[in-house]
Structures are given as structure tokens and as C-alpha cells.
Amino acid sequence: MAAPLEILTANPPAGTDPGDIEAYMAGGGYGAVRKALTTISKDGLIEEINASGIKGRGGAGFSTGMKWNLCADRYPRYLCANADESEPGSFKDRLLLESKPHQIIEGMIITSYALGINLGYIYIRGEFFQIIDQMEAALADAEKHGFLGKNILDSGFDLELYVHPGAGAYICGEETGLIESLEGNRPYPRLKPPFFPAAIGLWGQPTIVNNVETMAQITTIVDMGAEAYKQIGTEEDTTGPRLFGLCGHVKKPGIYEYDSDVTLRELIYDAGGGIRDGNRLKGVIPGGISAPILTPEEIDTTMGFGALGKLGSMGGTGGIIVMDETTSMVDALLNASSFAAHESCGQCTPCREGVPWMNDILRRIRNGRGRDEDLDLLLDICKQIHGHTVCVFGQAPGVWPVRTILVKYWPEFRACIERKELVVLPVEESYLRPGQYEHIPPVPGNFRMKTNEADAAG
Ligand SMILES: Cc1cc2nc3c(=O)[nH]c(=O)nc-3n(C[C@H](O)[C@H](O)[C@H](O)COP(=O)(O)O)c2cc1C
Numbered sequence: 001m002a003a004p005l006e007i008l009t010a011n012p013p014a015g016t017d018p019g020d021i022e023a024y025m026a027g028g029g030y031g032a033v034r035k036a037l038t039t040i041s042k043d044g045l046i047e048e049i050n051a052s053g054i055k056g057r058g059g060a061g062f063s064t065g066m067k068w069n070l071c072a073d074r075y076p077r078y079l080c081a082n083a084d085e086s087e088p089g090s091f092k093d094r095l096l097l098e099s100k101p102h103q104i105i106e107g108m109i110i111t112s113y114a115l116g117i118n119l120g121y122i123y124i125r126g127e128f129f130q131i132i133d134q135m136e137a138a139l140a141d142a143e144k145h146g147f148l149g150k151n152i153l154d155s156g157f158d159l160e161l162y163v164h165p166g167a168g169a170y171i172c173g174e175e176t177g178l179i180e181s182l183e184g185n186r187p188y189p190r191l192k193p194p195f196f197p198a199a200i201g202l203w204g205q206p207t208i209v210n211n212v213e214t215m216a217q218i219t220t221i222v223d224m225g226a227e228a229y230k231q232i233g234t235e236e237d238t239t240g241p242r243l244f245g246l247c248g249h250v251k252k253p254g255i256y257e258y259d260s261d262v263t264l265r266e267l268i269y270d271a272g273g274g275i276r277d278g279n280r281l282k283g284v285i286p287g288g289i290s291a292p293i294l295t296p297e298e299i300d301t302t303m304g305f306g307a308l309g310k311l312g313s314m315g316g317t318g319g320i321i322v323m324d325e326t327t328s329m330v331d332a333l334l335n336a337s338s339f340a341a342h343e344s345c346g347q348c349t350p351c352r353e354g355v356p357w358m359n360d361i362l363r364r365i366r367n368g369r370g371r372d373e374d375l376d377l378l379l380d381i382c383k384q385i386h387g388h389t390v391c392v393f394g395q396a397p398g399v400w401p402v403r404t405i406l407v408k409y410w411p412e413f414r415a416c417i418e419r420k421e422l423v424v425l426p427v428e429e430s431y432l433r434p435g436q437y438e439h440i441p442p443v444p445g446n447f448r449m450k451t452n453e454a455d456a457a458g
Pocket residue numbers: 055056057058059060061062064067082083084085086087170171172173174175176209210211212214391392393396397
């Protein structure tokens with residue numbers, strides 16, 4: 001059985017004032033900055049991050065080392081730590097920001113030093129009022145202690161870091177929307193490819209956008225060394241500790257630190273204490289609302305980005321939404337779709353028109369006015385949106401929840417239409433098994449619904 005870890009969550013220890021820089025330093029804090037700036041070359045640091053195998057924790061699971069290597073050879077370069085965390089079901093960044101602010105700052109200093117960056121921002125979700133103040137205080141303390149500003153630790157390296165509050169729009173978490181917002185513009189995402197922020201980012205300059213947990217992980221990698229770091233988890237899949245946020249119908253919701261070899265079953269039944277009221281599990285979303293849903297038969301998967309990808313889902317943000325037998329999957333999807341319809345930035349037509357249209361159809365199904373053709377119509381709209389939008393929002397959270405909750409829990413949607421009311425079927429009748437999806441047309445692109453047993457086995 002997987003054992004909980006205390007690596008990312010170790011310093012400062014629970015019960016200590018997280019803003020107390022002295023307490024953080026007493027626990028070894030800012031040791032990684034000292035080690036990086038005084039004993040490792042910039043190239044050596046980049047090699048160390050590459051060797052650690054770390055994948056970014058912002059959702060896509062993209063290799064951090066590769067992103068750093070793609071940074072165009074132009075200066076100035078900028079760093080943006082993404083703390084916009086607005087994905088429904090995700091709250092691990094909030095915990096880190098509240099309780100480990102200096103670990104994030106350390107990671108940002110190390111990243112900036114390695115990449116020759118002298119100016120960086122922490123872009124924080126606008127609703128995190130208290131965190132914004134706490135982070136500003138933590139930056140001021142770090143500067144007072146000589147870890148920010150001019151000639152840090154006599155290394156000749158200068159760095160300024162600023163907090164930038166967002167205004168509460170989900171799309172500002174998308175890296176190019178974030179950059180537009182930082183520039184003072186409406187946060188319309190930029191089309192990519194051809195240019196990614198590492199080539200053309202903030203003010204047209206090479207910019208590294210990394211999630212705040214990724215920044216905290218950089219501190220850990222330098223602290224323990226890449227060799228030790230990659231022993232945590234599985235090198236072929238996902239290395240390092242992970243923060244999983246359990247929410248929904250579990251007895252003990254919260255943030256849990258494990259490696260990625262932990263199974264979803266262990267997280268729900270051991271860490272989370274099982275389902276509330278002794279109820280049965282109906283479905284679980286393993287990585288924030290955009291991540292395709294898994295049925296009760298799929299929870300023996302490990303939680304690496306690769307393992308979840310093989311099941312047609314994704315690791316995403318590690319925000320796990322557990323739904324028990326009392327849940328109406330029609331209601332659950334309507335809820336997810338209402339969020340997406342509200343947050344579409346409106347820049348491109350398929351997303352602006354298609355996502356709210358799907359929401360209208362789902363609402364009429366939920367209210368007992370569904371039409372026979374509605375499920376096929378929903379799938380057709382998914383197809384029109386998928387891959388035809390400026391940014392990934394159109395797909396996730398636009399299409400993927402609709403596509404996967406609808407396809408897997410097809411019988412429950414059909415029952416609502418046929419009986420003209422909201423129907424919650426018994427768990428075993430509510431969803432299809434692999435091999436039963438053949439009537440569903442495939443959606444092109446990077447999301448693939450497993451269509452038979454062989455596929456499901458990987
Ligand atoms: C619609 C949308 C919203 C996103 N929101 C966030 C967010 O709140 N925080 C985050 O770190 N990444 C978010 N991302 C991913 C970022 O675009 C980017 O990939 C990430 O910050 C890179 O960090 P990482 O490489 O450390 O994972 C979002 C992506 C999309 C498409």
C-alpha cells in the first residue's frame with residue numbers, strides 16, 4: 001500500500017507561521033538557493049532539472065526541463081509563476097501559497113538564476129485576497145534577508161519578483177491569456193503554435209510560465225538532488241512527490257502528498273476514508289474538471305500522467321472529484337458545462353457559441369425536456385469545437401467533460417430523455433463498460449475514448 005509523503009509539505013512544519021522566514025530557514029529553507037547560486041553552474045542546474053524528469057504540475061504534465069531548454073536565446077527573459085488556480089476541483093496551489101510561500105519563492109529564484117532572468121511575476125488568482133498580501137510580505141522578507149534584489153548572496157545575480165493579482169477570470173490561467181493580462185490587455189489567449197511563450201512571451205520576449213507547485217518542486221529537486229528525486233514515483237511515468245486534492249463525496253476531503261504510484265482507489269478509500277455514508281462510488285474525475293471521468297471499474301490505476309493517459313483521462317491538476325451513487329451525472333455535467341459556458345473568453349466562435357449551446361441542451365435534458373436527437377447533437381457539437389479553437393479551453397473544459405461523462409454514463413442521459421425527468425440510475429446500470437462505446441463516433445485530436453477491451457488494457 002502506498003505511504004503518504006512529507007516532502008513538499010515538510011518545511012515549515014505544520015503549526016508554524018508560514019510567513020515566518022526565520023522558522024523556514026531553521027528547517028533548511030533557502031538552503032536550495034544558497035546551493036544553487038554558490039555551488040552549481042547555470043548549465044548544471046538546467047541539467048539537474050532535466051535529469052529529475054519533473055513534469056509541470058499546472059495541468060498538462062509537460063516536461064519542465066524541456067520547456068527550459070526551449071527558452072529562446074534572447075534577453076531579457078521573464079518568469080511567470082502561475083497561481084491562477086481556478087480549475088473546479090483543484091485547490092493544491094492554494095494550500096502551497098498559504099502554507100509554503102517561501103518554497104515557491106526559492107524555486108522562482110533558482111529558476112531565474114538558471115535561465116538568466118532578472119524579473120519575474122507571481123500571477124495570483126484575484127479571489128485569493130489574503131494570499132496576495134501574504135505573498136507580498138514573504139517577498140519583502142526574502143529581500144530583507146538578501147535572497148532578492150541586487151547581487152544575491154554575492155553571486156552577482158539580481159532578481160526582482162512581483163505579485164500580480166488577476167481579476168477572477170479562469171482564462172487568465174492559460175499561459176498566453178496570463179501574459180496578455182500581465183501586459184494590461186484583455187486576456188485573449190494567443191494562437192500556438194507557431195510561437196510558445198518560451199520563444200515569444202511577455203512583451204515579445206522569451207518567457208517561462210510554470211505552475212507555482214512546479215516552482216516549489218524545483219526547490220525540492222535542488223535540495224535533494226535529481227538522483228534522489230527521480231527515485232520518488234516512476235521514472236518512466238511521473239517522478240517526484242505529488243499533491244492530490246480530494247474533494248466531493250469522501251469522508252476526509254483534503255490535500256494529500258503521495259508519489260504517482262499511489263492508486264486512485266488508495267486515495268479514495270485509504271487517504272480519503274472512503275465514500276460518505278457508506279455509499280457506493282459512481283464516478284471520479286482524477287485531475288480537475290477538465291480530466292475525463294473514470295468509472296468505479298477504473299480506479300485501480302496509478303496516478304501518473306502516463307497511467308491516466310492510457311485510460312483516456314489525464315493527471316491534470318491532481319484535483320480529484322469523487323461522486324457517489326446519489327449523484328445525477330446529468331446534473332454533474334450540467335454543473336461543469338455551466339462553468340465552461342460562463343468562463344469562455346469569447347474570442348473564437350466554436351467555443352463562444354458551442355460551449356453555451358451544449359449547456360442549453362444539457363439544461364433542457366436535466367429539466368425533463370430533452371429531445372431524442374439531443375445526445376447525438378451534443379456529440380456533434382463536441383466534434384465541431386474540438387481542435388478548432390484558439391486555445392485548449394474549447395476542448396478542456398469545453399468538450400472533454402461533455403464527451404466523456406455523456407459517453408460513459410449514456411444510459412443515465414437516455415433515461416432522463418425517455419422518462420422526461422431527472423433520473424438517477426443504480427450505479428451498475430448507469431454507465432457503459434469498455435467495448436460498449438462502439439455506437440459513439442470518435443472525436444479527432446488528442447482525446448481518445450477507449451473502444452474495446454484491448455485498448456482499455458493499454
Ligand atoms: C483554460 C486553461 C486554464 C489554465 N489554468 C491554469 C492555472 O490556473 N494554473 C496553472 O498553473 N496552469 C493553468 N493552465 C496551464 C497553463 O497554460 C500552463 O500550461 C502552465 O501554467 C504551465 O506550467 P507547468 O509547465 O509548470 O505545468 C491552464 C490552461 C488552460 C488551457
